[in-house]
Amino acid sequence: MSDDLFAIPVAKLQGVGSRKAEELHALGVFTVGDLIDYYPFRYEDYRIRALHEVKDGEKITVLGTIAAMPTLQRYGRTARLMCRVMVEGLLLTAVWFNRAFLKEQLTPGRDIMLTGKWDQRRRQLTVAESEFPDRAGQAKSGTLQPVYSVGGDITQAWIRKTIDKALTQYGALIPELLPADIVAKHDLIPRREAVIRIHRPENSQEGQEARRRMVYEELFLFQLKLQAYRAANRKQPDGLAHKVNNDEIRSFVGALPFELTASQKQVLNEILHDMKQPFAMNRLLQGDVGAGKTIVAAVALYATIRDGNQGALMVPTEILAEQHTRSLTKLFEPYGIQIGLLTGSLSDRKRRDILAALQMGLIDILIGTHALIQEDVFFRRLGLVVTDEQHRFGVNQRGILRRKGLNPDVLTMTATPIPRTLAITVFGDMDVSTLRERPKGRKPIKTYWVKHGMMDRVLGFIRREAEAGRQTYFICPLIEESEKIDVQNAIDLHIQLKQALPQLGIGLLHGRMTAAEKEAEMGAFSAGETDVLVSTTVIEVGVDVPNATLMIVMDAERFGLSQLHQLRGRVGRGEHQSYCVLIADPKSENGQERMKAMTDTDDGFEIARRDLELRGPGDFFGTKQSGMPEFRLANLVEDFAVLEQARDDAAELTNREDFWSSSSYARLRDYLQRELREQNEPMD
Structure with a gap:
């Protein structure tokens, strides 16, 4: 990451005018360094292969000799050019579509390289690209050609040529970032060589070696930031050492209307141990839906309040913020603990009153959405911040919280569990606690997969649950009809269900409703005043109605596995048997695999593993x-x-004293300072 390369505007390259520079800017390429680091996502293989190695229908590049004069046929606007070519002693037919201009160049006896789809039965090659070896400047065939993400007026040919120019002109400036001992330890090729090989691989082995080197570097630099941040913060006490009264905690837990599971007790001990330390806690609490994360967080909040501090609970939606406000108010009311709610929909007057009470210390726990980290929110003495699912903070956001004044302990909760080893590795700056047990009395949710034609049976299921006094969620992907996506939408579904089930109360909830409308709909459903709640995924995280026993998801193939599991987790929260019905198209891509996974298991960790396999990490870790x-x-x-x-x-490197002082690691320290400075988090 040389300052030199990243200080040179990409417009300095020959052939990159102002218009092309703007096109590159849209791709995130602003400097020569950005361009050199703009790696291909795959390669087109133009290496010559023997016909006997190729399966029918595969793409192949062959070298042959034109054996006869070509013929040209026209069908309206379509032109088909055919020519007999001798390849490896076999006479095959090469076919071009809409390439009539090539006819004059296809002269018998001339060598030609062809790339296209091989039809073994017909001995025919449908040509996508062709070259003549006797023509200067045509050297694509016989090589691996990089394929880049492009857009606008930027073509593959242009970006290949431009990156090639950058490597030729500035390749000597590509720096070596990794220390020599690490390069030797893992037998990595030098960085300059790896970057050039990624863009210009001679063969697969070279490309694999280059990728291995750069993948290690990418992951090492990511981990270095996490570990350096952690090591720097462990050099001196920087947090609030809570005085935790164990007797008070035991009394509070003993008064709960249920017994904590062994897993809840274990993670609570881990959290309280962190809170007692003079270092700011940064812990990830992960657990399956319904595993009881919220009550663990409530005990931790109780501990910070009993030590004279304030707590904050930040959640992704206003609906969830309002629900937590109701449940925690009920839980903490006997102890005189005051709860405040701060969301974006509050009136200016209510917001001013909340902020004033918070700053004076009249509010013990503030619950809200991302509004909590706005600049005008000041706590009198903030001791613990609990963040929920969609707010797993990075360094920058934690910096905002630290500047609230007390460098509070941070507990992040997620109901999208991943294997503990992966969690520890991905979130390297966090300690990880995992809840595996379900609270006692929770029954497994029975899950079924049905096709769209079985709606009558689904409606019968809703009626039976309603007759037994139970309630139903009915989820669909869109709010209104879309011409682009043919899926059921919430508004139409609401109308249809009211007609099909006139004896039942049907509610409607979606993201475009006002906060008051949402609260009224959720309140009616929670109170049992409506039997069925038609909703978009705004109810995905955390909404808790114990009497709801049936979850129906329309067009389930359009949801990710983890999201389906989150939705399923909205039922099964009471004593009654609960069910999840997935209405899905069996022919959809990945649809069968997802539905099979959902009906096979209700273990969130297994679901997460399969979701990673199906979607890949790019989607899973959005x-x-x-x-x-x-x-x-x-x-x-x-x-x-x-x-x-x-x-x-x-971790080993950042824990060594010489890392912070030796000239051998100066380039890495410069990199860290630059990265953390951009996030307003200097290491010192």
Whole structure:
């Protein structure tokens, strides 16, 4: 990451005018360094192969000799050019579509390279690209050609040529970032060589070696930031050492209307141990839906309040914020603990009153959405911040919280569980606690997969549950009809269900409703005043109505596995047997695999593993959901072993005194300072 390369505007390259520079800017390429680091996502294979190695229907590049004059046929606007070509002693037919201009060049006896789809039965090659070896400047065939993400007026040919110019002109400036001992330890090729090979691979082995080197570097630098941040914060006490009264905690837990599971007790001990330390806690609490994360967080909040501090609970939606406000008010009311609610829909007057009470210390726990980290929110003495699913903070967001004044302990909860080893490695700056047990009395949710034609049976299921006094969620992907996507929408479905089930109360909930409308609909459903709630995925996380026993998901194939599991987790929260019905198209891509996974297991960790396999880490670890960067080359599933090794190397290096002082690591320290400075988090 040389300052030199990243200080040179991409417009300095020959052939990159102002218009092309703007096109590159749209791709995130602003400097020569950005361009050199703009790696291909795959390669087109133009290497010559023998016909006997190729299966029918495969793409192939062959070298042959034109054996006869070509023939040209026209069908309206379509032109088909055919020519007999001798390849490896076999006479085959080469076919071009809409390439009539080639007819004059296809002269018998001339050598030609052809790339296209092989039809073994007809001995025919449908040509996608062709070249003449005797023509200067045509050297694509016989090589691996990189394929880049392009857009606008930027073509593959242009970006290949431009990157080639950058490597030729500035390749000597590509720096070596990794220390020599790490390069030697893992037998990695030099960085300059790896970057050039990624863009210009001579063969598959070269490309694999280059990728191995750059994948390790990418994961190592990611882990280095996490480990350096952690090591720097462990150098001196920087947090609030809570005075936890164990007798008070035992009394509070003993007064709960249920007994904590062994798993809940274990993670609570881990959290309270962290809170007692003089270092700011940064812990991830992960657990399956319904595993009881919220009550663990409530005990931790109780502990910080009993030590004279305030707590904050940040959640992804206003509906969830309002629900937590109701449940925690009920829980803490006997102890005189005051709860406040701060969301974006509050009136200016209510917001001012809340902020004033918070600053004076009259509010003990503030619950809200991302409004909690706005600049005008001040706590008198903030001791613990609990964040929910979609707010797994990165360094920058934690910096905002630290500037609230007390460098509070941070507990992040997620109901999208991933294997503990992967969690520890991905969130390297966090300690990880995992809840595996379900609370006692929770019954497994029975899950069924049905086709769209079985709606009458689904309606009968709703009626039977309603007759037994139970309630139903009915989820669909869209709010209103879309011409682009043929899926059931909430508004139409609401009308249809009212007609099909006139004796039942049918509610409607979606993201475009006002906060008051949402609260009224959820309140009616929670109170049992409506039997069926038609909703979009706004109810996905955390909504808790114990009397709801049936979850129906329309067009279920359009949801990810983890999202389906989250939706399923909205039922099964009471004493009654609960069910999940997935209405899905069996022919959809990945649809069968997803539905099979959902009906096979209700273990969130197994669901998450299968979701990673089906969707890949790019979707699973979305930026909004987890704060994870999009890696250029690395794949968190395929390259997990490399990720673990990179984590261990980064942790070992940042714990060494000489890392922070030796000139051998100066380039890495410069990189860290630059990265953390951009996020307003200097290491010192």
